[in-house]
Amino acid sequence: MGVHRYREGYRPAKGADPARRVAYEVLREVDAGAYANLALPRALRRARTDVPRFTSRDAAFASELVYGTLRTRGRLDWVLARHLTRPLDTLDPEVVDLLRLGAHQILDMRVPDHAAVAATVDLTREVSTAGPVGMVNAVLRSLTREGAEGIRADIEAIADPDRRLAVLHSHPEWMVSAFRDALSAHGAPASELEDLLAADNEAPVVALVARPGLITPAELADEAEEILDTRVAPGDVCDLAVLLESGDPAALPSVRSSRAGAQDEGSQLAALTAAAAPVAPERSGGDGPDGLWLDLCAGPGGKAALLGALAARRGAHVVANEVHPHRARLVERTVRALPEGTVEVVSSDGRSFGGPRTPWPDGSFDRILVDAPCTGMGSLRRRPESRWRRKESDLADLTALQSALLDRAVRLLRPGGVLAYVTCSPHRAETRDQVERLLAGGGVELLDTVAVADGLAAGPLGVPDGAGLVADRRGRAVPGRTLQLWGHRSGTDLMFIAVMRRTAADTLGA
Numbered sequence: 001m002g003v004h005r006y007r008e009g010y011r012p013a014k015g016a017d018p019a020r021r022v023a024y025e026v027l028r029e030v031d032a033g034a035y036a037n038l039a040l041p042r043a044l045r046r047a048r049t050d051v052p053r054f055t056s057r058d059a060a061f062a063s064e065l066v067y068g069t070l071r072t073r074g075r076l077d078w079v080l081a082r083h084l085t086r087p088l089d090t091l092d093p094e095v096v097d098l099l100r101l102g103a104h105q106i107l108d109m110r111v112p113d114h115a116a117v118a119a120t121v122d123l124t125r126e127v128s129t130a131g132p133v134g135m136v137n138a139v140l141r142s143l144t145r146e147g148a149e150g151i152r153a154d155i156e157a158i159a160d161p162d163r164r165l166a167v168l169h170s171h172p173e174w175m176v177s178a179f180r181d182a183l184s185a186h187g188a189p190a191s192e193l194e195d196l197l198a199a200d201n202e203a204p205v206v207a208l209v210a211r212p213g214l215i216t217p218a219e220l221a222d223e224a225e226e227i228l229d230t231r232v233a234p235g236d237v238c239d240l241a242v243l244l245e246s247g248d249p250a251a252l253p254s255v256r257s258s259r260a261g262a263q264d265e266g267s268q269l270a271a272l273t274a275a276a277a278p279v280a281p282e283r284s285g286g287d288g289p290d291g292l293w294l295d296l297c298a299g300p301g302g303k304a305a306l307l308g309a310l311a312a313r314r315g316a317h318v319v320a321n322e323v324h325p326h327r328a329r330l331v332e333r334t335v336r337a338l339p340e341g342t343v344e345v346v347s348s349d350g351r352s353f354g355g356p357r358t359p360w361p362d363g364s365f366d367r368i369l370v371d372a373p374c375t376g377m378g379s380l381r382r383r384p385e386s387r388w389r390r391k392e393s394d395l396a397d398l399t400a401l402q403s404a405l406l407d408r409a410v411r412l413l414r415p416g417g418v419l420a421y422v423t424c425s426p427h428r429a430e431t432r433d434q435v436e437r438l439l440a441g442g443g444v445e446l447l448d449t450v451a452v453a454d455g456l457a458a459g460p461l462g463v464p465d466g467a468g469l470v471a472d473r474r475g476r477a478v479p480g481r482t483l484q485l486w487g488h489r490s491g492t493d494l495m496f497i498a499v500m501r502r503t504a505a506d507t508l509g510a
């Protein structure tokens with residue numbers, strides 16, 4: 001629990017309620033660098049043990065406070081600024097969190113105004129010095145007098161369209177512009193921008209994957225229904241998926257033993273597509289070998305486990321590489337239920353993976369997945385704080401890393417081998433530009449990713465007509481298509497998938 005900073009002789013007039021207290025503690029942890037999706041379950045577990053009569057309603061309320069406050073932070077800050085006499089970022093960060101918590105209850109939740117103000121003031125008394133109590137009270141009371149209609153009208157009146165959408169849907173302005181550009185880069189109508197941004201603020205469903213050969217989706221659904229006491233549904237996009245209305249997947253024995261896992265349906269489809277894209281023969285006749293696969297950026301191992309399950313059925317072997325040793329250990333855990341020897345976990349920098357004097361010289365692999373580090377703009381629903389942490393200036397380093405990983409992967413592929421490039425971001429620079437750069441370099445051809453994925457999907461992928469085309473250096477469309485999934489169309493994370501194939505050995509001038 002957080003630090004109490006009572007003044008000498010000072011005692012709170014009334015204790016803060018435990019759910020708000022938990023939410024505040026988690027916001028403070030997130031401010032210090034924690035991830036909400038890890039910090040919140042930890043805090044709830046603590047509260048269930050430490051706080052007498054901490055109910056599941058308290059847990060649900062605390063979760064809504066944490067996720068809602070983090071998601072709507074941009075709009076909350078814009079509104080709060082109108083009621084402050086000094087800039088928000090000059091206030092003590094603890095006070096800022098208290099104000100955001102109160103404002104979120106007043107503006108977005110069905111908490112009566114007086115209760116939202118009183119409870120936030122109680123919480124302020126309990127966690128802070130007496131100093132800000134009066135200020136928090138005054139600012140929140142002033143906010144309750146403003147009214148949602150007036151606020152909405154003032155936001156609608158913001159002249160700059162991206163600024164207006166940034167405030168309304170609570171995204172950093174640079175991301176709004178990047179999403180606008182991404183829709184156009186991937187052949188989706190620009191008119192869908194608002195739907196895209198709104199979908200980012202919806203609570204995601206929890207998707208599980210039943211790893212083939214280890215558990216069936218029906219067995220997983222039965223287990224979830226029984227243990228989590230929740231409603232379950234089959235996947236919209238993948239037959240292997242089981243969707244949960246609520247509940248903590250970690251409570252399921254199949255998840256604890258890694259026979260199943262929590263995995264967005266877009267990620268499941270990416271791994272399935274990487275495994276299904278057709279390899280070509282190295283010289284002539286048949287499909288050529290398909291026995292050695294590489295997952296170049298494997299941590300924490302969700303896709304490696306699905307690839308491994310599919311490889312086990314096809315007699316293939318998967319090398320799962322991850323640069324950070326602690327994340328490589330997570331991969332080991334994720335793949336541990338697979339038949340022994342199916343997945344081999346190694347830890348090295350993917351940019352210089354394999355080569356002479358290693359078991360994997362250039363041209364070794366039949367199939368490579370590069371699920372590259374990226375801005376993560378495609379999973380904002382799931383990681384509510386990430387939109388505020390990520391900076392536009394991160395792009396240059398990330399795209400350089402993606403290019404180096406892709407270049408290395410092409411060299412590690414045999415001619416005719418398949419390269420699947422995946423990002424959890426639709427940003428043009430991380431997706432289409434990377435594919436166009438690779439194609440321009442020679443050595444790879446683009447396959448029809450939409451057709452491969454469509455053939456695997458349980459339902460429509462919501463790909464707009466004519467989407468996924470990429471151009472050569474002269475701006476002419478090349479054969480093949482990439483696939484961009486959109487949350488507002490398919491309900492998945494915004495995964496980008498491009499399957500390519502290595503052409504002749506000598507085109508890279510190796």
Ligand SMILES: C[S@@+](CC[C@H](N)C(=O)[O-])C[C@H]1O[C@@H](n2cnc3c(N)ncnc32)[C@H](O)[C@@H]1O
Pocket residue numbers: 267296297298299300301302303304321322323324327348349350351371372373374
């Ligand atoms: C998008 S995540 C991969 C997710 C993973 N495929 C899954 O489905 O669980 C990217 C991973 O690449 C790792 N990474 C970053 N730089 C790398 C490098 N130079 N070589 C190999 N892996 C790297 C990151 O640590 C991170 O675990």
